[in-house]
Amino acid sequence: MASASWAPPRLEDFILTDKLGSGTYATVYKAYRKRNAREVVAIKCVSKKSLNKASVENLLTEIEILKTVHHPHILELKDFQWDRDNIFLITEYCPGGDLSHFIRTRRILPEKTTQIFLQQLASALKCLYEKNISHLDLKPQNILLSSLDGPHLKLADFGFAQHMTSQDEAQALRGSPLYMAPEMVCRSHYDARVDLWSVGVILYEALFGKAPFASKSFSELEEKIRSDRTIELPPRPRVSLECRDLLQRLLKRDPNERISFPDFFAHPFVDLEHMACAESLQKALSLVIEAVEKDNAGDFTSALTLYCRAMDYFIPALHYETDVRRKQALRSKVTQYISRAEELKVLVSSSNRTLLMQGTSARELLKEMAQDKPRLFAALEVASAAVAKDEEGMVHDALDLYQQSLGELILMLSAEAAGRRRELLHAEIQTLMRRAEFLKEQIKTSHWKSESLDQEMLSESVRGSCSLQ
Incomplete structure (x- = not known):
């Protein structure tokens, strides 16, 4: 009988199997839909007995937000049900585990990998920002990895989320202390900008292997946060100037000095314009058509510029594509364009170097x-x-x-x-x-080939991580 107490709850239309994780009042299971080609889902089971008034409100807010927000990098809520003992949130299944595990198994992530993850997280936060929604519990454990073929993040666990803007203020202590903004830890009024601090901590941890205020106790953490000392970035590994600038602007203790949401979304290290997405390939193709036209007309300087701009979209498109055949065909085309760009580079360099010397x-x-x-x-x-x-x-x-x-x-x-x-x-x-x-x-252009290779290595890295689950 003892083993029966550990058995997952029963839910009509689903077969619940492996336990994926558990929290204060909820347990998450992997499950199969009995019909619909045995679709794999995750089911968050919330025990009604464990709910107090605050947790009921949080759960209702989470359901409301997930039912109304649809974004490729936000966990999809497929349905919710309930019985006498539990409330069930049925979401998409993310076989790659969470970002915390991904970082922990590698200790640190390369800057390029981190930038791709940051772009996906930023695009999800931009969607929330436009709807005046703050997550309030951003941390690697709440960022899931959904794809076995590439780094595809899903922002999850909206239990603390609220409808609020940078002008709205709250005072309740929410989230995980290690990732909480100073104004929240110090129990003062805070607003939506706390999410930006959390992004900075996540970015720091991914790059350097630990959070900036890693502590053994909450009191030690609070003492570090209350300090006036500037947060210094480790000298190793080295990060780009753009990455360093963003980190320093995110990790400002004073929210009035912290980077704003619009400036964060527009920051060159975030570079949302060139993130891997469904539109990347179409943008690349429209530019390369123009490049070929200029090339055929003998306008080599303009052609080279257009090939460069096209490649800024082709590399993300190559990463975004998951179909093996289409990916191989696209890679072949990209290699051709790179070769032509290299030829043009020699022609243009010779021409404008001559003008320079003249x-x-x-x-x-x-x-x-x-x-x-x-x-x-x-x-x-x-x-x-x-x-x-x-x-x-x-x-x-x-x-x-x-x-x-x-x-x-x-x-x-x-x-x-x-x-x-x-x-x-x-x-x-x-x-x-x-x-x-x-x-x-x-x-x-010197980064094109290596960046294309980095994308493939990153996909392999993610697959390796998923096999460890």
Whole structure:
């Protein structure tokens, strides 16, 4: 009889099998629908006996939100039922486990993997933000991995969620302390911006293997959060400047200094425009058609730019595709476009490098004419240094110097009177801008092949994680 107490509850139309997890008042089971080709689902069983007034309200809010919000990165509520003892929430099944397990089995995640996960989480939060919904319990355990063929996240567990905006305030303690915003832990008034802090903690943990305020007790955690010390990012592993900037802006103790939701969604590291989604392929194809037209017309510079822009969508499209045959066909096409872009890169580089070298004498003449303008002369000196670095093949250094000089020269141009010096300055700016834009594209295209490979390795990584469940 003892074993019977551990048996899952019975529910008409479903066969409940493995226990996936349990919390204070609910247990989640894997289940099969008896009809409909034995569809696999997850069923959250909530014991009525364990419910108090607050938990009833939370459960009703969770059902209401999940019934009205439909998004590819938010867990789908398929139905809910009840009997004398339990309330059942029937959701889609996520065989990949949760993000906490995924991070724990790898210790840290590569920045590119983390960025893909962040994009998916951000797209779900954007959907909630537009409906004035705050999750209030964001943590890796509440982010599920649904796909065996790629990193496909599902935001789950809306038990603490509320309809609120950045102006609405609340005071109840909700969520998990390690991921709670300081204003919530310190029991002061808080608003929707607490979710942004939680995103920062999740991002930090994925990149560095532990939360920024990892503590042995709540009192130790609270003490760390109340401290005025700036949260410093570990020196290793190294992260990009964009990633570092986002982390520092998310992890501001003062919510008034924290990044806003619109700025978060628009941040270059989040880059929602280029996340892998159903529209990625169509965007890529429309750009590549235009690129081929320019290519056939002999406008190689424009063609290269369009191939670059297309690839920004092709790589996510390649990742998003799950059908093996279509994925292979797409990969073959992408390889062709990359090869053509590499050929164009050589042609365009040769052309604009020639123009750059031809402009040396004009640049020297312009320097002679700028003897009475120290700031203009200094900017031209930086331009000459950029050209020298370019000649040495030091692409990143050259681009930095080109951008520095252009920032100054464009300001100089706006103040320059009509005449020969203005004409030379205008021509110099055009030449430098053309070369700087080319170097940007060169840097971008150098990541295409490796990024495509990274996507495949990431899919394998996810499959490996799922096999550990």
